[in-house]
Amino acid sequence: MTGLEIGAISIVAMLVLIYIGMYVPIVLALISFVGVWVVKGNINIAVSLLWLASAKTVGNFLFGVIPLFVLMGLLVSTAGMGRDTYDIAQYFMKRIRGGLGMATVVANAIFAAITGVSIASATVFTKISVPEMLRYGYKGRFAVGVVAGSSVLGMLIPPSILLIVYALIAEESVGDLFIAGVGPGLLLTIAFCVLISFMAYFFPNSVASPETFTQSVETENRLSKRELLFKSVPIITLIVVVLGGIYAGLYTPTEAGAAGAFVALLFALWRRSLSWRGLWAILVETGHITATLLFLIVSASMYSRMLGITGLPTQLGTWIGEMDASFGMLLFLYVVIVLVLGTIIDSVSIMLISVPLFLVVLAPFNVDLVWFGIVTIIATEIGLLTPPLGLAVYVIKSTLDRDDISLADIFIGAAPFALTMLFVLIAIILVPDISLYLVELRRSLI
C-alpha cells in the first residue's frame, strides 16, 4: 500500500472509531500501530513506535507550560478573580443598552488574560453573570448565550492552553502565538459587543423584557473607587507577571506559568479563599487535565510519526504540486473539516488530528504557521458552541443546574455568537495582519 492509501484509510478509520466513542488517544495509538505494522511488515517496529512516542514526546522543558498554566487558571478562579472582573466590567458598561451582556463579554476578555481554559471562563461566568442578567429582566436564552459565546475568548486571548498545544504540535514559538491571539481576541470582543447592541436595538424581545430597557439600571451595591482598585490590582499584577514577563523576555513561557501560578496562589491565600482541601482538589484537577492533554499529544505524535514513516508527506508534496490545488481551496477545505469535526470532537483532539496533516499539505505554500494557528484556534473554538457536542454549552448546563433553561436553549442562545465567530474567522483569514501585526512589531523591536 502507498502512503497515500494508508493515510486516507487511517483518517476514515479514525473518524469512525472516535465518533462511536472509543477513547481518542487509544484510537490514535491503534491506527498508528496498525499503520506502521502494515507498512513495515514487522510488528516489532510498530511496538517501537508506541514506546518511542510514549517516552520521547513530552520530555521537554516546553511541555512544563501545560501543568503550570492549568494550575494558574484554577487558582485564579478560586481566588475570586472572575467575580472581580465582572464587577469591574459592569461598573463601566451597565448604563449602555444591553450593557450587562456587554459587561459579560468584556469581563470574559479581561479574565481571558489571566486564564488559559475556556471551561474555567464558562463556569465562572455562568455562576456570576447569568443570575445577574436574569434579575434585571434579560431573557434566559440570551444570558446563557452570551456566557457561552464569550467564554471562547478564554482560549483566544493569551494565555491559552489551545495556543500552547498548537505551538507544541506545529513547533512554533508559544510567545509568538500568544501575541498573535491578542488582535483577533479584541476583534472578537468588539464583534460580540456590536452583536449585542444590534440585538438590543433590532430584536429587543430576544434580549430582555421591555421594562429592562426603559428603567435606568442601577445595581444596588455600586463599587467605590477604592473597591475598584482593590479588585483590579490582583488581575493587573497577574497580567504583568505572566504576559509582561514573557514579552519582556524575562523568562520562558514555562517559567511564566510557574510564576503566574505562584502569584495566583499568593492572592488566593491572601484573600483566604483557599483551604487545604481546596488546594488539594485543585492540584488533583490540574493533574487530570495535564495527563489528559499530554496523553493526547503523545498519541497524536504516534500518528504523525506513522504518517512520516508511510512517506505520505513526501508523496502529498508531489501530489499537490501535480493537481495544482490553490492555497485558498485547501484552506477552505481545512476550515470546513475543522468545523465539521467541531460538531462532535473536542478542541484539542481536532487540532491533533487535522493540524499535522495540513502542515504537510500546506508546506509548499510557505504559510505563516502563527497565522495558521490562529485560524485553527478560532475554527476549532466554534465547535465549543455547536451541537450535538459543544463543550462550553455542556459546561454551562451542568454549572447552571436549572430546569427552565434547556440544553437546546443554550445552543440556540449561543448560535448568533457562533455565527459572529465565523465572520471574524473570515476576516482573520482575509486580513492576516489582524493576528500578525503585533507579532511582527515585536520581532522588529527585539
Add this chain to the structure above:
Amino acid sequence: SATKSINLTGISGYPPAATWIGAFIDVYMPSVNTELAKTGNYKINWNKGVSGTIVKPRGELDGIGSGLGDLGVVVTAFHADKVPLYDVAFKTPFTTMDLGLAVATTGKMESMFDAYGKTWDTFNQVNLGPSGAVDNYMLWSKTKITKLSDIKGRKVGAAGPNLPWVIAAGAAGVQTNLADAYNSLSTGIYDNMIVWRQAAGAFKLCEPAPFVIDASLGAVNGFSLNVNKDVWAGLPGEVKNALKAAIPAWQKESVDRVNKGAAGGLARCKKDFGTEYTKMSDSDIKAWAAMLPPLAKNWAAAQDKNGLPGTAILKAWMDEMRAKNQPVMRDWDVK
C-alpha cells in the same frame, strides 16, 4: 538486467537548514544513487523523514535502533551517557580548530578501537562515519571582552558540554540551546554565549551580542551516520558498498558548509551589526586551558572503569593532534 528498487527512510529531528542534514539530503542521498547507477542493478527510493517528522531531535538513536528509520544521523554530542567515546573533543578544548581533522581523527579512532563499533552494536545499529558542525567555539558578548579575567562573574549561556569550560573561567554558566539564545541574549537572561560562527550568523546572535572573542576553544565532532543493524544485514553487498562509498562526500560537504558559514556568518555580523572580533592572547588562552580541571583524564578514567579504552583513545587523539602540528594548549593526556 532490470533495476531493483529499494525503499530507505533517512531520519533526523533536524531540518535541511542544519548543515549536516542539508549535506545528508543534498549530497549523501544523491551520491549513493550515483554510485549505484554505475552498475544499474539497484536504485534507492529515499523517504526523507527529516525535520522531526519521524523522530524529534535526540530521538535519532532510538529511531534508527528500533527500525522506525532505516538510517539517519545520530547527534553523538547529545548522548554522552550512551556513546561516551565520541566525547573526547569536548574533553580536550584548546587543541584544534580544524573541523576536517577532528572528523577524520574520529574516523581514525573508530578504525583503531573496535569499542566504537561495539557500542553502536548494543543500540542495534552500524556506524558508517562521523562528522561535525563546530569549527571553533567562540564567546559572544554584549559588552567587550578582551582578556580572560573579563569573563569572571559574567552570565554565560552554553550547551551542556561547554558549561565546564566557562565555569572554570569564573563565569556563571546558564544551560541553553540555540533556539532560545536570541531571545535570552536580547533580554538579558544571559549576556554572553558560547557558540560557533556559522550558528551565530544563522541565528543572528551577533545582533544582541556584537562582541566576539576567539580563545581557540576549538572544533568538535558531533555526529555519526548510522544504519539499522537488521536493515544493514538485509541489504545486498553492492548497496552496502554504495552507502559506505558516499560517506566521504557527506563529511566533506557538511564540513564545507560549516566553514563557509563561519566565514560568511562573521562577515555578515560585521557588516550588519558591526561585530567586533578579538583574538585572545596566547598567554591568556594557555592560562584558561590550565584553569580547567583535568576534564580529559577524568573522562578517560571513567571510561576505563567501564572497560572501555578511554586512556588509550585519549593518548591516540592527542598524539594525532600533536603529529598534525595543532596549536595544543594543554597536553590533556598528561594532566
Add this chain to the structure above:
Amino acid sequence: MSVIINLLNFLRYIFDWIVVTTNAAASSWIFVLMALVTSDIVLRFVFDSPISGVTEIVEISIVIILYLQLTHTLKVGRMTRSDALYSAILRRYPAVGNIMGFFFSAAGVGLMIAIIKGGWSKWLQAYHGNFFVGNVGVFTFPEWPQRLILVIGCTLLAIQFALLALDNIRALFGKQPLVTEKAVDVELEAAEESTK
C-alpha cells in the same frame, strides 16, 4: 469460591490504593515543580545564581507526572472521548453498547501491553548502561527511573482498562459495575467556591 472472591476484592483494594497514591504523588509533584521553577527565576534575577538542573528536572517530571496520573484519569472517567453516540447506544441497546465498550477497553489493554513490551528492555538497558540525563560536571540524573515509571504507569493503565472491560462483561449479564467511584468535578467545585 468465596475465598477467591475475597482475594480478588483484596487485590482490587490494593490496586485502587496504588492508583490513588500514584495520583496523589504526581499531584503534589506539580506543586513542587511550580515552587522549583519560581525559585529558579528568583535566584537567577535576585542573586545571579540559577539552580543547575532545573531544565532536566522539569523534563523528567513531565514524563513522570503523565504516567503516574494517567490511570486515575481513566478511572474517574476523564480520558478524552466523544461519547454522545456511545451513551445513546448504551441506553437504547445496552447489549450492543457493552460489547462496543468491551472492545474499546480491550484495545487499550492491547496497546498498553505493546508499550510495556517495548519499554521493559529500554528501562533495563538504561539501568544497566547507567544512562543519564544532563551533563557531566554540571548536573546528571539517572535515566532509568523515568523509563521504569513509564512501564509501571502503562501496567496500571492496562489493569484499569481490563477492569473497565470486565465491567462491560458484567453489565451484559446484568451485574453492577465494579468501578463505582464517581468523578468529582473539582473545577466546578473550585469555581463554586470562588463565587461565594
